[in-house]
Amino acid sequence: MRRRVLLLGATTALALGLAACGGSARSFTAPLPTYAAIPQGPQLNPLTSWVFQAEMTPKGACASLGGSALSSVSFLWPSGYKVRFNPTELLGPNGHVVVREGGLLNFTSFPTTLPDRCRSPGQKVVGVEPLTRSGVPLPA
Numbered sequence: 001m002r003r004r005v006l007l008l009g010a011t012t013a014l015a016l017g018l019a020a021c022g023g024s025a026r027s028f029t030a031p032l033p034t035y036a037a038i039p040q041g042p043q044l045n046p047l048t049s050w051v052f053q054a055e056m057t058p059k060g061a062c063a064s065l066g067g068s069a070l071s072s073v074s075f076l077w078p079s080g081y082k083v084r085f086n087p088t089e090l091l092g093p094n095g096h097v098v099v100r101e102g103g104l105l106n107f108t109s110f111p112t113t114l115p116d117r118c119r120s121p122g123q124k125v126v127g128v129e130p131l132t133r134s135g136v137p138l139p140a
Helices: 002-023
Strands: 028-031 048-057 060-065 073-078 082-085 089-091 097-100 104-112 124-131
Touching: 028 060, 048 082, 060 073, 060 082, 097 104
Parallel strands: 073 124
Antiparallel strands: 028 082, 048 060, 048 104, 082 089, 089 097, 104 124
């Protein structure tokens, strides 16, 4: 009986502690893996829109587009792009929100062989250039 009371007390304390931590989650920002220059010409893929998502991994922040449909692709971002967590948002170099998690992002892309910390074995790497709805590059 005493063991049950101790177990119940410990479980309650743990639950209250986790609830308190969850309610005070703080927003933080982390840089994304980047590339330095955008190739010109036929190497660029046409404008498309996919769903934005991001996660913090042991290697750092990783953001992707397309969800599980594109799990075979890893993404590099232009210099200065970051992810803010809690809530999850893609920030441009100017610090403005480009898209929130679950939102559609318009972009062009290009294949690359640059190293990427978010890449898993077997994944292809593409660089993305986020665009506004009109197809005009986002302001820096």
